Amino acid sequence: MNRRLPALLLLLAASCTTPSPEPPPIKGGQVISVLPPNNQTGSPLLVSGASSTDRFAFDAEPVTVGDLLAQEARRQLAERGFRVTPAEAVNAAAEGRVPRTPHAAAEIAAHGKLDGLALYMEIIQWEPDDPMHTKHVIVGLSASLVDTPTRNVVWDYYRQPEAVATPGEITIKDAYESAARKVIEQVLEGFHP
Helix, strand or coil, rough: CCCCCHHEEEEEHHCCCCCCCCCCCCCCCCCEEEEECCCCCCCCEEEEEEHHHHHHCCCCCCCHHHHHHHHHHHHHHHHCCCHHHHHHHHHHCCCCCCCEEEHHHCCCCHHHHCEEEEEEEEEEEEEEECCCCCEEEEEEEEEEECCCCCCEEEEEEEEEHHHHHHHCCCHHHHHHHHHHHHHHHCCCCCCCC
């Protein structure tokens, strides 16, 4: 057996992983508004609220993967010490619209008089390996941080579609929540106030 083969395979595997994002140019005390993620998958990506039992028994609104990602981004940004615009204020500013570009995210934030930076996310791919016994979810995602007053993109991130392990999760909701948490950790890796 060729002794270089394991080293070559390791190098090949390392080259296929998503690189760590460059840290964004963020000042201490800046406010970040997390806009509703743009779902480009063509699927509604429902997590709950899809069945008649959910809708009628609990009178619940459908929850989507985009909702999970936005909620997780707000939570992790706040844990890192950032001031985060409350979801209610962002939803009021968005008026039911989902931005389709980073510039549109800045426009929504400016129109809604949201201060600071706007975090725009785009879901490129979100596929569970098995909807009943999910061991991983293939996730492709991009994110941009936009300065609201100038409408300039100050930071970009791209996560090529890769599997996110969700071992031990029993329901699809649990697997999606686990995948969202892990992906947002990767996206926000360099964020420090």
